[in-house]
Amino acid sequence: MVDILISGPEGKIEAKYHHHNDNDSPIVLVLHPEPSRGGSMNSKIVVELYKIFVKNNFSTIRLNFRGVGKSD
Helix, strand or coil, X not given: CEEEEEEEXXXXXXXXXXXXXXXXXXXXXXXXXXXXXXXXXXXXXXXXXXXXXXXXXXXEEEECCCCCXXXX
C-alpha cells in the first residue's frame, strides 16, 4: 500500500493505493460514506472492502473527499 497525494486544480486529494503486479488486473475505486457523518477512507467498511479487493488481485485505491483527512 502506498500513500499518495493526487494534485488537482482545486488542491490535493489524499489516497492509499495498491498496484497489483498483473497489468491485466481489474481496477477498483473504493469511496467512503458521507463526510458530514464522519466518513473517511479509514472508515471500517472502506478499509475492509479495500482489503477484500487487494486479496482478490485488484489494483485498488481509496481516497478522502475534499476537506477530509489530508485532502484540501
